[in-house]
Amino acid sequence: METRANHLWVGVVTLALIAGLAIAIVWLAQLGRGTQKEYDILFQQSVSGLAKGSQVSFAGVPVGQVSEIRLYEKDPEFVRVRIAVKDEVPILVGTTATIQGSFTGVSTILLDGARNGAPAITCETTACPAGKPVIPPKDGGLNALLSDAPLLLQRLATLTERMTQLLSDENQGEISGILRNTNQMTAELAATGPQLRATLGELEGTLAEASQALDAFEKVTNSTDKMINQEGQALAAELRSTLRSASAAADSLSATLDDARPATRQLTESTLPAAEATLQDLRATSKALREVTERLENEGAGSLLGKPPLPDYEQ
Template sequence: METRSNHVLVGAVVLILLAMLAIFTVWIARFGGTEEHEYDIFFRQSVDGLATGSSVTFSGVPAGQVKSISLWQPDPQYVRVRVSLKQDIPVLRGTTATIQGSFTGTSTVSLDGAVKGQPPITCPDPDPNKVCPLGKPVIPTKTGGLGAILNSAPQLLERLSTLTERLTGMLSDRNQASIAGILDNTNRLSAALADRGPEIAATLAQTRVAIAQAGNAAQQIGELAQTTNGVLANDIQPTIQNLNGAIKSAQASADTLNSAIGDARPGLTTFSKQTIPQINQLVRDLRVTSASLATIAERVEQGGASSLIGQQKLPDYKGK
């Protein structure tokens, strides 16, 4: 009986010591461990490959792990993923979360996009339930990686189907025959070009010579233009100066003529208003005098000079 009681006592003491050692180890681990922060992420996409304990990275650096995954009851379209991150991870405003898949089937949560100088993502004091519905800060999401490909898979399949239908319509028997004809014509054209190879080479050589001659002609034209500019600058300048002097002299003569016309204008007015009417009257008087002289000459011619003094004789009257 005493031996059995001693064994029970020793066993009890050993169990107590082991329990104390375990408690001390856990206390030391908590004391020496780093504090972690929890965040909620609401994904509106499939989280296939993501499981509890999956790793969380921040710009490729291990930052924590996934604590739990569940559907969000208010809106089952969203999947709530709660992650636990190290205390020193800078989860600032602008940080976004994406699901990075892999060919092995496992997925990870990737965080990036933190903006320098922005405050950390926290739950505000006035209304925490509006921004943090489950009491934890929420990290926004963005579609990326395989998730973006999977989300756009229906559109890609539809476009591939449309493209396949168009290719099928384009590769009909009629179009295939047309394409075969085009290829035959292309082969003939290639053969003709190959046969005309020497002629094409000679044409290219002549073209090069023509281009060289055109370059020389352009150079000569440039030199001629420079010579013309020199002639215009040296020889034509005196002529232009003489022409300018002649223009000035002509201008002075025109001014003098204008002055003379201005001075003669009163005399011309008097001549037109007085002298010309008098000349007209004189011309009329001369016409009258001329007519009278013509009459006198006619009388002298018919009756002699006496006809100007005496009266004209009446003709003798003879009775029957």
């Protein structure tokens, strides 16, 4: 009986020592970590690979660990990850959180992007939906690639299917025909090489002649411009003198017409009617003289002195 009681006390003491040692280890660990601050990160993506106790690093330096992972109560599309980091770590406005995955399946949280001089992330500078300041997330790293892997595989399968359709037996035959036609066209083009060279030579000669013609035309144009510039002024001066003389002659003619208007009016009103009457008298006199002349020719001079004979009547 006594032996069994001793064993019982030994077991109790051993358990007490183990519990004390565990408590001391936890206390030393908490003491080594120092004061910590907690933040929430709301990820709208898979957080596979993260677990309670996963490492949190700032610019590659370990600064804390994940303390809690659960679905966001207000919106189940998000996963709320709570992290605890050392108090001296500068979690400033502009800091973002990224899930850094690996091929081993273990993921960590990477903090980066703090700006010097920016205020610290607190409930005063950001939202605190679960009582802790929120660090905004950012897609990136291997985790984002793995999250998009199903979509990439689907697109790769679609691309493979379309490539299979493109490289079907029928399409391969058509592609082979196109290649044969291309080879034939290349051979024909090579055969017509001498003709092409001759044509190009003629084209070069034509271009040279055209260039010479353009040079000659440019010279003629320059000569014409020179003649116009040198003799044009003299011609213009003579033309201006001629126009001035014509203008003076027109003015003189206008003045002459103004002076001749009264004489013309008198001629029209008095002289012309008198002349017309005189012409009528002359016509009558001429007619009488013509009649006298005809009588002298037909009847003689006696017809002018005696009476005209009586006509003979037959009995």
